[in-house]
Amino acid sequence: MSPDLPRNRLHRATLTVWRQLPFFVWLIALWMLLWGQFTWLAFLTGLIAAVIVTRIFRLPPVELSGRVNLWWGFIFVLEFLVAVVRGSLTVAWQVLDFRRQPGAAIIAVQLRTDDDLIMTHTAVTASLIPGSLIVETDRDRRIVYLHVVGVRDDADVEKQRASVHSWEARIVRAVGSRAQLRAIRADAAARGLSTSSGTLKSGGSGR
Numbered sequence: 001m002s003p004d005l006p007r008n009r010l011h012r013a014t015l016t017v018w019r020q021l022p023f024f025v026w027l028i029a030l031w032m033l034l035w036g037q038f039t040w041l042a043f044l045t046g047l048i049a050a051v052i053v054t055r056i057f058r059l060p061p062v063e064l065s066g067r068v069n070l071w072w073g074f075i076f077v078l079e080f081l082v083a084v085v086r087g088s089l090t091v092a093w094q095v096l097d098f099r100r101q102p103g104a105a106i107i108a109v110q111l112r113t114d115d116d117l118i119m120t121h122t123a124v125t126a127s128l129i130p131g132s133l134i135v136e137t138d139r140d141r142r143i144v145y146l147h148v149v150g151v152r153d154d155a156d157v158e159k160q161r162a163s164v165h166s167w168e169a170r171i172v173r174a175v176g177s178r179a180q181l182r183a184i185r186a187d188a189a190a191r192g193l194s195t196s197s198g199t200l201k202s203g204g205s206g207r
Contacts, residue, residue, distance in 0.1 A: 024050050024054060026121075027046065027049065027050040027053060027054070028043065028046035028047055028049075028050050029046075030046075030124060031045065031046030031049050031050070032046055033128055034128075067175065067176070067177055067178065068174070068175055069173060069174050069175070072170065072173040072174040073174040073175070075170065075173075075174075076170045076171065076173075076174050079170065080125065080128075080129075083129050084128065084129055084130065087129045087130035087131045087132075088130045090130070090131060090150065091130045091131050091149065091150075094149065094150055102149050102150045103149075103150065103151045103152040103156075104147065104148065104149050104150075104151060105147075105148055105151040105156075105157060106135065106145055106146070106147055106148075107145070107146050107148055107151070107157055107160050107161065108143050108144075108145050109143065109144050109145075109146065109160075109161050109164045109165070110141065110142055110143050111142045111143070111144065111164075111165075111168055112142075112165065112168065112183060112184060112187045113142075113168065113172060113176065113180045113183060113184070114142060115176070115177075115180060116139070117175075118168065118171055118172060118175075118176060118180065119137065119139070119142065119144070121171045121175075122144070122164065122167055122168045122171055123137060123144050125167045125171070126144070126146060126163075126164055126167060131148065131149045131150055132146050132147070132148045132149070132160070133146065133147045133148075134146055135147050144164070146160065146164070148160050168184070169184045169188070172184050
């Protein structure tokens, strides 16, 4: 047996560990977020859960983009915490406001990136924010279905869709590939152009 063979195997194993490390850390963070606890006990139980998911269940390896932007990751965490607090206050006010019942709706949102990991991150983020919950996903068509509280008209529906797209864009900026980042930017530019065209048409019809 060639002496380089064990060395190559060790190198491949080390490379695989480093590639999967961000996903491993994300599983621990997701566990702590789901329990709403940031303690050593939550960390240790999350570590055990991550080991079980990645080692006992023989799932295909998750292909990461290889790109991590720490600044956008920090922005994502900060805005997520703000959204959780705002969502909690909004839901509490809707419960205490006896003058009217908060509307609810099932909203379909088509994502702009074709990636299982980005889709999962976006769905989990939307579910963790009080007032919205993912009820189903359509992988083939890249559609997530949310049950949202506080929806009364079409404007609220579009606002919720825009919110999900914003979270998707934040996640892509933090951990998405460069191709996904270009797709998000192109879609944002197209939406901005479409909005501007609609405004111009509306203004022109009033003359």
